Amino acid sequence: MSPPRRVRVVVTGLGAWTCVGRDVASLREALRSGRTGLRRIRRFDPAPYRNPVAGECEDPPPSVATGAPHRGAAFLAAALAEARANARMIPGDRSSLVAGTNFGGLSVLGAALRDPAGAGAGYFLREGTAWAAAAAGMDGARTTLSLSCASGAAIVGVAFDLIAFGRVERCVAAAYDELSEAAYAGLCALRAVTPLSLRPFDRRRSGTLFAEGAGALVLESLESARGRGVPILAEVLGQAINNDAHNLTAPEMEGRGIAGVMAAALLDAGLAPSAVDHVNAHGTGTLYNDPVETAAIHRVLGDRARQIPVVSIKPIVGHAMGAAGAIEIIATVLTLSEGFVPPTLGLEEPDPACDLDYVPGRARPFSGRIAISNSYGIGGANACVVLKKWEGP
């Protein structure tokens, strides 16, 4: 079956609620300056856990959060409101919503289990999405996707497909997660959390540090954006989502799935590997992710891999679980539109198996046109989105 003709898809709005601040401006400043939002956990006693440090967010104000089924939904509502305001969207405009989350309302699971009806306590994924959509005045079609820590990139891919092939004109892709004690206990039990510092691609790396937050992107057809007269921030050229089909918790050490998803996304975008100017990496700082991702980037980009900046922003914003991919794609849009690559903090002693230009130390000017953003999740979920600097039609 030959694919139908596509319409061009552009990004016209961004929203972020992260551990470095309550909006995209805060995120931009933190990425430029290399300011981290990781600090000692205050919301619950971190003493029993592998590391007391994580990326906690400020609570959204009552004007946003009142009535939210859980904090994660409030993060989502805050990010949606900012993105929609930036894109000059109005309530009741029938725009669609593809939401993403890894854990949804896990923080209120106890209440849900005590409720004989099971529903209404806010645990189910659709409840957070429905509440945040209503709070943001969104009345179009909506669904919720959960693809572990690849959720935030996958929603952008799904929203891209809905627009590119003419099902909808506008779609907001937004992802969130809340760092509940239950989620943190589980992530520590999986030994994904470092007991030390987060150091992606460093020889001393020993795990990641988790965070919470939300990221939202307004995607629309180029025709819609022009018709509305809104500024365009970047163009989405293609995407791919796949699964390693390997193991529920153990990584696939050949990197076949993550190389495959990058290659498929570039094919989808109609680009040669030599066109890529930047990679916003998954870069978790775990023992296995970083060399496997590095090898996959080598395999897909060939000689180009050594010529371009490859960064992990997780030491700045933490690993925001289901929201991570959305926040990283927002960072990639900022890289393209504002001409800088953020630094990979914590990288001081390069690992010989991690031999790319990871931009250690401080941000750097950037003049490239094409960037890709990688996200992976437990169970082998992989997603890759290809973006282009907006230079006019």
Place this chain on the structure above:
Amino acid sequence: MTPLSILSAAVLTPFGSDLELLLERLRAGPAPGDAPRRIPDADIDAAAGSAPSYRDRASSMLLGAARLSLAGFGIRPPVPDPERFGLVTGSHRGPLDSYALFHRKIQEAGPRLAPPLLFAHGYPNAPNTLASIALGIRGPNLSFSAGRVSGLSALMHGAIQIEQGRADRVLVAAFETVPAAWDNPAASASGASGFSEIAVAILLAPAGDGPRLLSVAESGGADAALALATAAAEAMLRSGAAGVGSILASLPSPPASAGAVRRFHLESFFGDAGGALGLLGVALAAASIRASRSGSILVASADAGGEAAAAVIG
């Protein structure tokens, strides 16, 4: 949209897996109040095969329906051309039993003894992941949760993977368990627990012989009825079908009159199987059309929150 073939459809229900018998059940009228709500364990085990270690009931049900659907088209896992084979799933309640057990363990033993296996099996997309591993599916992979609309949401996004050339075949599946936490006398006495279990899997491919997915569309809004009507109208418009012979609906309450068109409220027959009912409707519609070789059937789902979707099978 370009019509797609429904190559095979398979179900696991408390009333068995024979779609012809389930169609007879629809024609006979709603189930009595004491109808079974859980799928017999033996049916799930026979379809899914033995688990190497712990496996959540939701994951077993999904895997069982998926294996039956593949077998219905003569595919024995691992699937052929796995990078071009997709798996798109939908579930409202997901693998809740694993998270409930995890929650209980950390309440009892403390967070230092949090069990990683239960935690990993409780991820909302864990059933999808485990099915991907067992069946060797490495192509497009998505896991949706949209209340009662979960199954049809998965159907739409599964169809998109083929329409847009991302996959040659896609297994679309939906599943709902009766979570153990709500399967007790107190829950039943509250009148709130009409939960039932169903798992469904259908295999989609570019159009060929047999029943076809003519269109599928989503809508939404604060007014669920309006959202449903919009989704149904869009699905009908996209399908090119002249009319529908019957309507299979998964709704919080029975649908209003549809004139001469026969309509079936799936909850009245199968209980609250959440997001699986919409895809069950698709499987039943495909079986009906395969038997009669004519007509078209509208399958619709809506939730009280305003999610809505509809599909036309012909």
